Amino acid sequence: MLELTPALVCEFPKNGPTDPIEYYRRPLVGRLFRERINLGLRLLPQRRFGKALEIGYGAGALQLTFASVVDELHGIDLDADPEGVAKILARRGRTAQLQRGSVYALPYEAASFDLVFCFSVFEHLDEYGRGLAEVARVLKPGGLFLLGMPSVNKMMEVGFRVLGFRGIEDHHVTTPASVAGALGDYGLRVVRRANLDFPAQPPLGLRLYHNWLLEKSGV
DSSP, X not given: OOOOOHHHHTTOOOOSTTOOGGGGGSHHHHHHXXXXXXXXXXXXXXXXXXXXXXXXXXXSHHXXXXXXXXXXXXXXXXXXXXXXXXXXXXXXXXOOEEEEOOGGGOOSOTTOEEEEEXXXXXXXXXXXXXHHHHHHHHXXXXXXXXEEXXXXXXHHHHHHHHHTOOSHHHHOOOOHHHHHXXXXXXXXXXXXXXXXXXXXXTTTSEEEEEEEEEEEXXX
8 A cells, every 4th residue: 555654754855835745744744644645555556557737746755655556657846856756666667758738738638547636735826726627637538536635714724924935825725625515516426535534533633634536527
């Protein structure tokens, strides 16, 4: 089963001004950051994928995580340096085709990928519908989209500020509810979902993170 482990995240340095990899290494906070991703990874079927794309690869830890189950791995990020990630992957005997670019204009042909995965990107998108449309375009019919994003509300803003994020209310502009409500408009069907709650499910605790495993409709 795929898993983002403490040893794995320690291997990757920060890559770009918005990369949160350092938080994945902290004692308690790191467990929460890793678990929100691992909840999503557990939604995936245990099989190989022919061609997969990560949107927002950042430090590259998930590139290494997925490399063992993907025949042809790609990644795109708005401001991360692809060369540093490629060198770390090469030291582990893995390869990926990485580039800079925007989810609003994915530089891939239609119906290219069996799997697209994306964590903590869509909360930053004012025009999230454009992003969903691009993901749906590059997915093959029946392809899977693993999408994760944090809750966006006042309590979460306070929590992020405590961790050291400044101006989080200016960066987190789209809620999970807004994205979830639009999925069907782009032919994306929810197959499974998993949430990270702390210290318990609402109303006793807070819902911190949302993961969906989606399937593109079509034959």
